[in-house]
Amino acid sequence: MxxxxxxxxxxxxxxxxxxxxxxxxxxxxxxxxxxxxxxxxxxxxxxxxxxxxxxxxxxxxxxxxxxxxxxxxxxxxxxxxxxxxxxxxxxxxxxxxxxxxxxxxxxxxxxxxxxxxxxxxxxxxxxxxxxxxxxxxxxxxxxxxxxxxxxxxxxxxxxxxxxxxxxxxxxxxxxxxxxxxxxxxxxxxxxxxxxxxxxxxxxxxxHSHNYTYREQFKRNFDVGVVFADSKLYFGGVKSESEGIKFVKNAIKYLIQNKKIYLIPHLIVESGFKFIGYKLGYNYKKIPMKYVKKMSMHSFYFEQKKEQEALVKAI
Missing domain, CATH: 3.90.550.10 (Spore Coat Polysaccharide Biosynthesis Protein SpsA; Chain A)
Structure with missing residues (x-):
């Protein structure tokens, strides 16, 4: 091959x-x-x-x-x-x-x-x-x-x-x-x-990243946009349960590795992820100027606007 x-x-x-x-x-x-x-x-x-x-x-x-x-x-x-x-x-x-x-x-x-x-x-x-x-x-x-x-x-x-x-x-x-x-x-x-x-x-x-809270928020905002725009591809399967599973297992991992002091950081980080995802999933209800600020890939919305304008013009 x-x-x-x-x-x-x-x-x-x-x-x-x-x-x-x-x-x-x-x-x-x-x-x-x-x-x-x-x-x-x-x-x-x-x-x-x-x-x-x-x-x-x-x-x-x-x-x-x-x-x-x-x-x-x-x-x-x-x-x-x-x-x-x-x-x-x-x-x-x-x-x-x-x-x-x-x-x-x-x-x-x-x-x-x-x-x-x-x-x-x-x-x-x-x-x-x-x-x-x-x-x-x-x-x-x-x-x-x-x-x-x-x-x-x-x-x-x-x-x-x-x-x-x-x-x-x-x-x-x-x-x-x-x-x-x-x-x-x-x-x-x-x-x-x-x-x-x-x-x-x-x-x-x-390959790995050490994202800041802000970057985690932005990345998961975009994940929310994906699941909002692509519902048909995933057959109605929700992703939130996987996030809960991650947090529970991460807490166990930190305890086992004597890193209990990192649990508050994990909770805060997970909060940024969750809020970002939820806002992204509901991005159509948010003014576009704020959507662009919350997204890690703001160019996507400009491209989408141009495509929609092109379709209307046809």
């Missing part, structure tokens, strides 16, 4: 060189690495040009969309396997690509995502978050798992993911009009079409 790796970038000079080196030293070498860059102001382009086998695509400010930009790169990809990564993640070992694509085509699995391990400077709560969402057991998910797993059935991550290209385009690719979570939406499309997704725990990348 030939692999095309697709990486959206913006001001990625801090990460991109290391990521490309790690990808090019895999036991299975990608046939190409496609960098689709949104008008970086740093040395991202210059660094990419230092490597062979890089297809560098430039797009302008205002053209980026989490789904549509990845679709744009996928359309020029030559491989029969599409691997998507984010600029701030990198393989933990040289078997990453091999392990990531291994489940594809078996038992009706059409896409897979890998395990995210925390960076060395990650907070205790972030370390738990990675363990909570990315365990050490592989999971194949299908329509039959919705009653048992709930919204976790659709959990998927483009931080590191792989797709059979034929199936990717048959399902229409990523949604082009979503603020984020394009990965979960395409996973839901596959699952409701009786295909399967796979979490493969041996495909490891280093």
């Amino acid at each position: 030939n692999i095309s790796v697709i990486i959206p970038t913006r001001n990625a000079e801090k990460y991109i060189g290391k990521l490309i080196k790690k990808l090019q030293s895999q036991t299975i070498s990608p046939m190409e690495i496609i960098i689709i860059d949104t008008n970086s102001k740093d040395k991202t382009k210059e660094i990419c040009k230092e490597f062979k086998g890089i297809n560098f695509i430039h797009i302008n400010d205002g053209e980026f969309g989490h789904g549509k930009t990845r679709n744009q790169a996928a359309k020029v990809a030559k491989g029969d396997i599409l691997v998507f990564m984010t600029q701030d993640a990198y393989p933990n070992n040289d078997m990453f690509l091999d392990e990531l694509i291994k489940p594809l085509g078996k038992d009706n699995v059409v896409c897979s995502y890998g395990r995210q391990l925390p960076r060395e400077n990650s907070s205790c709560i972030e370390v738990f978050s990675r363990k909570f969402n990315y365990g050490n057991a592989d999971i194949i998910k299908s329509r039959q798992d919705i009653d048992k797993l709930g919204v976790k059935t659709f959990f998927f991550s483009n931080v590191c993911s792989a797709f059979v290209k034929e199936d990717f385009f048959q399902t229409g690719g990523f949604p082009s009009d979503t603020i984020m979570n394009e990965d979960m939406i395409i996973a839901s499309k596959f699952i409701f079409n009786d295909k399967k997704t796979c979490y493969t725990s041996r495909a490891e990348v280093i």
Whole structure:
């Protein structure tokens, strides 16, 4: 199988060189690495040009969309396997690509995502978050798992993911009009079409964040927007219960690791997440000038306004 790796970038000079080196030293070498860059102001382009086998695509400010930009790169990809990564993640070992694509085509699995391990400077709560969402057991998910797993059935991550290209385009690719979570939406499309997704725990990348309260609020505001705008994709399955489960298990983790003093921080952080999600879910009731301030991806609302105006003009 030939692999095309697709990486959206913006001001990625801090990460991109290391990521490309790690990808090019895999036991299975990608046939190409496609960098689709949104008008970086740093040395991202210059660094990419230092490597062979890089297809560098430039797009302008205002053209980026989490789904549509990845679709744009996928359309020029030559491989029969599409691997998507984010600029701030990198393989933990040289078997990453091999392990990531291994489940594809078996038992009706059409896409897979890998395990995210925390960076060395990650907070205790972030370390738990990675363990909570990315365990050490592989999971194949299908329509039959919705009653048992709930919204976790659709959990998927483009931080590191792989797709059979034929199936990717048959399902229409990523949604082009979503603020984020394009990965979960395409996973839901596959699952409701009786295909399967796979979490493969041996495909490891280093990736984590230490978000501030404000950043957690903004990120979860956008998650709320996704669930408000994309209800049909998730079959009415609610996500709040997963948040409650996370908090309960995080408290147990902090107690077990003698970090009880972090529980207040966890509660406050979870409050910012919950309020952000709820406001995002009800964003249509909020004046747009405030919506843009609360969102991590305010450009989405400008693009949406332009699209709606275009539809009215037709």
